[in-house]
Amino acid sequence: MRIKDIIKTDIAVIGGGPSGIMAAKAAAAEGKRVILFERNGFLGGCATNSLALPLMTFHAGDKQIIKGYAQELMDKIREYNGTLGHIIDPLGVGGTITPIDTEVYKFVTQEYLLEAGVDLKFYSEVIDVEVENDKIFSMLIKVRSGIYQVEAKRYIDASGNGDIAFLSGNPMKVGREKDGKCQPMSMMFKVGNVDIDKVIEYADKNPNEFVIHPQVDSLSKVKRIAVSGFFSIVNNACENGNLKVNRDRVLFFESIKRGEIIVNMSRVIDKIATREFDISEATIEGRRQVFNIMNFFKKYLPGFENAVLLETGCQIGVRETRRIVGDYTLTEFDVVEGRNFDDAVAQGSWPIDIHDPEGKSLDIKGMKWGDYYEIPYRCLLPQNTTNLIVTGRAISATHEAFASVRVSPICMALGQAAGTAAAISLDKNTDFRNVPYNLIYNTLIANNQSIDEKML
Secondary structure (H helix, E strand, C coil): CEEEEEEEEEEEEEEECCHHHHHHHHHHHHHCCCCEEECCCCCCCHHHHHHCEECCCCCCEEEEECCHHHHHHHHHHHHHCCCCEECCCCCCCCCCCECCCCCHHHHHHHHHHHHCCCCCCCCCCEEEEEEECEEEEEEEECCCEEEEEEEEEEEEECCCCHHHHHCCCCEEEEECCCCCCCCEECCEEECCCCCHHHHHHHHHCHHHHHHCCCCCCHHHHHHCCEEEECHHHHHCCCCCCCCCCCCCEEEEEEEECCCCCEEECCCCCCCCCCCCCCHHHHHHHHHHHHHHHHHHHHHCCCCCCEEEEEEEECEECCCEEEEECCCECCCCHHCCCCCCCCCCEEEEECCCCECCCCCCCEEEEECCCCCCCEEEEEHHHHHCCCCCEHHHHHHCHHHHHHHHCCCCCHHHHHHHHHHHHHHHHCCCCCHHCCCCCHHHHHHHCCCCCCCCCCCC
């Protein structure tokens, strides 16, 4: 294999999703040379690749628990009218939701990192890693002009699939414990020209057909609506053969534009995005489902008589693939009990939200209003590779805990922690496992991240 050139840097971040963005920003803010490698031509991860919106959730009840660079980025997006900010979740699942304009998100995140001094390498995909003893020596990056060798002092795996941890020989888990099945993939899509007033009128007259926040007596009182419902209509359409998607409800969120919605109804089961050609097969099936759902919308739902399909995700939405086996594995108990940890680096309050790997249902195990849990630093540490840290949805967690951790705001908080730890690791000339926690904690607090006070 011919190598075109060698690229050297302090820190290599692989993946430009929410976690990779924050990791790169945090490391660059500490004065380190950072290169972020992203296989697409834009940042944002599932929000921009797959239209997985809105962002959920920065809050535990009324308290904002995810701040830091994540909130700094949201403020910049708002300057470009790219978000309405954090608004009440009409479904009552999380404290808030944050609608985002994807095009503004792509632009602002790009400029945000460039201003921080991050070197962005788009259309770059890791194809292999070279490991010497317990360290990654280099990675091979494929671009249109050929193969480049990347040599970094520290590596941050923000790929979402644990690609670097996997390629460097760390133990991984996939799916649920009993059979390895993952949550289904969904082809998200955007629909315009929806008569929101008609949807609200129907919901007001048929409240038992919808999941609505207990403090919201009408969807007319929220800034942007969200719908989880039309249960009897869905059941009727399925029985009539007009809806052939393995779903028990209509699920969509209004975007920042009135009358435009993002639909989360497609459901492709029995596929794993990191297995052979499953993601290709899932994409084909997902796109077929979109057109079936659109026909169902126009035939059955009030307010959709003149609806038009605007866009499908450029990539099918992937909820779950690989996770590392770290020094600690976050559990369902940790999440629902709101557990605290002595080495916490992030907080979360999204409930355990499992789309059934086999059936139609959506299983949500909520937390008490205002409760939140912490995620320990140990969950970011793969077992075998000492100059690698993993962030985002591939951290060490059970299938159930993962169903909470995987959302964008939590991944942002984890990314800031990973980038901070990488910078300190270099400053102290030590591997990730031996980075002093008090330095991570103090740096996160100094940069306005929210973590409960620790006895250090």
